[in-house]
Amino acid sequence: MTTEQQMILNFPREIKIQCLKDALAQDKFGIFLGLSKILLDTPLNAGGLESEIIEQIHQEHLQNAL
Numbered sequence: 590m591t592t593e594q595q596m597i598l599n600f601p602r603e604i605k606i607q608c609l610k611d612a613l614a615q616d617k618f619g620i621f622l623g624l625s626k627i628l629l630d631t632p633l634n635a636g637g638l639e640s641e642i643i644e645q646i647h648q649e650h651l652q653n654a655l
Contacts, residue, residue: 594627598636605638606646613650621647 590598597605605628612621631637 597624597627598631600636602638605636606642609643609646610650613646 597608600608605624609621609624609628612618612624625643628636628638629640629643633639
């Protein structure tokens with residue numbers, strides 16, 4: 590795991606969620622996918638996020654984009 594990945598995983602949960610939302614709001618879908626992969630590949634007790642949370646963020650973005 591890279592230093593950057595470890596840094597992201599050490600962020601508080603709210604910051605991780607906001608980073609995902611900000612990436613979508615700025616149309617940076619590649620960043621959203623990269624962050625999502627890191628957060629989904631990591632166990633929850635090591636700083637990962639639930640897939641349901643990431644899917645909810647994505648669905649909310651799609652709803653707002655219409």
